[in-house]
Amino acid sequence: MSSKAPTLKRIDAGVLEIGYFEAGPAKGMPTILLHGFPYDPHAYDAAAEQLAAAGLRVIVPYLRGYGPTRFRSPETPRSGEQAALGADLLALMDALDIPRALLGGYDWGGRAACIVAALWPERVAGLVSCGTGYNIQNIAEAWRPAPPSAEHRFWYQYYFHSERGRLGLSENRRELCRLIWQLWSPSWAFDGATFERSAVSFDNPDFVDVVVHSYRHRFGGVPGDPALLPIEARLAQQPQIEVPTIVLQGADDGVDPPETDDESAPYFSGCYARRIIPAVGHNLPQEAPAAFAEAVLALA
Template sequence: MDVGSVKANGLEFGYLSAGPEDGPLALCLHGFPDSAYTWRHLMPELAAAGYRAVAPFMRGYAPTSLPPDGAYQTGALAADAVALHEALGGGSDAVIIGHDWGAFATYGAAAFAPDRWRKVVTLAVPPVNAMMGAFFSYEQLKRSFYIFLFQTPLAEMALDRSFIEGLWRDWSPGYDAAEEIGHVMECLSTPGNIAAAIGYYRAMLDPSRLVKAYAAEQASASTPGERPVLYLHGAQDGCLGADMVMPGGDPSSVLTQLPPGSCAEIVPDAGHFLQLERPADVNRRILDWLS
């Protein structure tokens, strides 16, 4: 994979890329606590299929710059994706793929600017309206303790390597995440980067942190949009339980919040970081959908 940088939406984005420069853009967006390297298994497959795969480091994750306006809401992430499409020369044949926070950005970007994307893929986080009913169950609240911790002044002290290792153990049981955690620590190497990663969660629950400049994109992030979506969720996901997202394996609760023609699937023997745990299976499902 190649390393590069590009200016978009007022930020300098670092990114990884693979594939022909003149291929259709495949924009791959990572989540927390993760990095652009989360796509290292998928990107060569996309490149072999003719795509120019680009995985940016999300706003606030080094080497990408910190946003001067302090905006970390979903609307800002969606605006970043649309701006990256423009800056990278994407066309109407581009595809967008997002995991975790990258999935939130993907829903928003696809709904806000549908003409920019031919196909859409999200992993591990369904549309927000699909999970609200079960989010406040006791079991899910236990899984989501970190969201509430991140609303407190203790968050910056808590978010160290040990904490991140614990999240990966809980979210993807049995997976050796040593390489991934090394990349995460590089992305969160300064207090500003740590505050940025926490800022995503603070903007989620604190309306006072919403920047009005992204109001249109913010609204789009909670609408189904029109581009069909492939949604994949790990059967052993320890962050968002599969039993909450698709009770009994029934995808209907997710599909009702996605555009017509969408598909929702459970990936067996996979946790939250399914693209790393089951790369052959996940890559096949994604490439089949894109083709």
């Protein structure tokens, strides 16, 4: 995070020891911000600073497989499935004794936030979901092909289905992840220092296993963690989200461009709004921190 941010903290939460940053007053409204693949908490440096200055208690964790976050047992499956991300977020809230929070996220982090909002709405005061608004996977329908114009953007997912892709991610993780940053945010002129600040998080010893499992599981190619089957069963029902929600989409998102029709809207039964941010790509909180912070504050 920025030079004004506090030092890294750690807490045992469920199956993980989670590394996280915290900013803002301890009695402020808890606000948890969750990064995606392949990014890390630095995506929220500027937005977290703005939210903390506005009086929110901002918590930005490293997801499983990133940075200092570690599995507490070598026996725990290195799963990257959606239920794991949701369970991790709920465990973090319990460990920090947070009964209710604002949640914001994109990509994997948006999925975790949507899952908790859908399954445990009493724990969520409001949701800011970037990119795909309703970010809960419909794994039973994952075999159905998307239009070719969308399929080609998912090359990295199919790459990770192969052992060649696993090896490529392991041996070339910086080059591969930097390419993804460029493809997904074509109008974002990030520099080498900005990328490297986040890229060190990909050196986590579980990064490759978690990432590969995530992209294989979402297509039904590998089994999930047996302990998470009850959550996956609930997610298979494609539950609606009733908490107040603002969806933010980057107009220049190279992997998940916004559609004219808002296909996510029917999945939200509460107060709902969608905003498309011009000249912004996939990494929306880092590319447009003011727009992201404005959306969070609108729900506070």
